[in-house]
Amino acid sequence: MSTTPPEVRERPVIGQWVIGIDVPVVNERAVRASAGILFLAGFAAWQHSVLTGDLRPMQLFGIAFALEMYLRLFVGTRWTPTLALGTLITRPQRPEWVDARSKKLAWMLGFGMALTGCFALGWLGLAPAIAQTICAICLALLFAEAAFGYCLGCELARRVSREKPTLCSGDTCTYTPPRRGETHRIHDAGRSALTDRSNEP
Numbered sequence: 001m002s003t004t005p006p007e008v009r010e011r012p013v014i015g016q017w018v019i020g021i022d023v024p025v026v027n028e029r030a031v032r033a034s035a036g037i038l039f040l041a042g043f044a045a046w047q048h049s050v051l052t053g054d055l056r057p058m059q060l061f062g063i064a065f066a067l068e069m070y071l072r073l074f075v076g077t078r079w080t081p082t083l084a085l086g087t088l089i090t091r092p093q094r095p096e097w098v099d100a101r102s103k104k105l106a107w108m109l110g111f112g113m114a115l116t117g118c119f120a121l122g123w124l125g126l127a128p129a130i131a132q133t134i135c136a137i138c139l140a141l142l143f144a145e146a147a148f149g150y151c152l153g154c155e156l157a158r159r160v161s162r163e164k165p166t167l168c169s170g171d172t173c174t175y176t177p178p179r180r181g182e183t184h185r186i187h188d189a190g191r192s193a194l195t196d197r198s199n200e201p
Contacts, residue, residue, distance in 0.1 A: 013076050014107075015100030021167070025097040026077060028149070028169045033086030036146035038065065039139055046135050055128055058135055059121055065138070066114035072107050098154075099165035099173075106153025113138045 011017070015024035042065065045057035071080045077100075078084070113134055120131040144150040149169045158165055158173060165173055178184055 011076075012100065013074065014072065014104050015077060018097055021097060023166065024100040025167060026100050026103050027087065027090070028096040028098045029090040029093050030083060030086040030095075031098075031103065032146050032149060033089050034080075034082040035142045037082045037085060038068070039142040039146055042135065042139050042142065046132065046139060049128070049132060053128070055121060055131070058131070059118070062114050062118045062121070062131075062135070066111060066118060069107050069111035069114060073104065073111060096169070097167055098169050099167045101161065101163065102151070102154040102157040102165040102168065105157040105161070106151050109153045109156075110138065110141070 012024040015026045018025055042061050045061040049055050049058040068080055068082060071077075072083065117131045117134040117138070120126040120134065121128070141152055144152070151169060154165070154168060158168065167173065
């Protein structure tokens with residue numbers, strides 16, 4: 001764990017320094033809130049295109065989504081609109097810090113899918129169903145992250161990266177879940193202490 005104050009270290013493009021953590025991190029709660037915002041906007045655009053055949057809202061969402069991912073990857077996470085809004089919404093909650101390196105791969109995946117969808121609708125001139133399918137996959141991944149905390153890019157980073165992430169959402173990097181039929185064992189130190197005192201004569 002790093003003891004160097006964050007203010008004396010160079011600010012990373014992706015994430016931020018937090019005292020006691022030696023890698024740049026992002027707040028998972030803000031990221032999930034951001035994913036929920038993007039999902040709502042994207043689903044509305046996708047549904048409109050499917051029901052009416054008008055692809056313009058989906059094109060606008062694809063451009064906005066690609067721009068959002070570009071800002072996160074190359075300009076700085078502090079400058080991305082939905083992530084800033086997600087941070088504001090989750091400000092009263094205790095942050096859940098996760099390794100920024102795993103999020104980088106996830107956002108690269110999203111950026112690539114957004115560009116592919118835009119090219120399919122624009123220069124490539126492919127059938128609208130192809131772009132709608134790409135958008136649907138992207139929306140499914142956004143929903144999985146917002147609702148269940150599942151990040152496909154993070155999972156890939158955990159499996160293939162040379163430098164394995166050390167902080168993952170839900171402690172999936174280090175936590176071994178119970179087998180089917182078993183229960184989670186959580187030691188409540190405060191409750192145990194209270195129980196011990198209550199048994200004193």
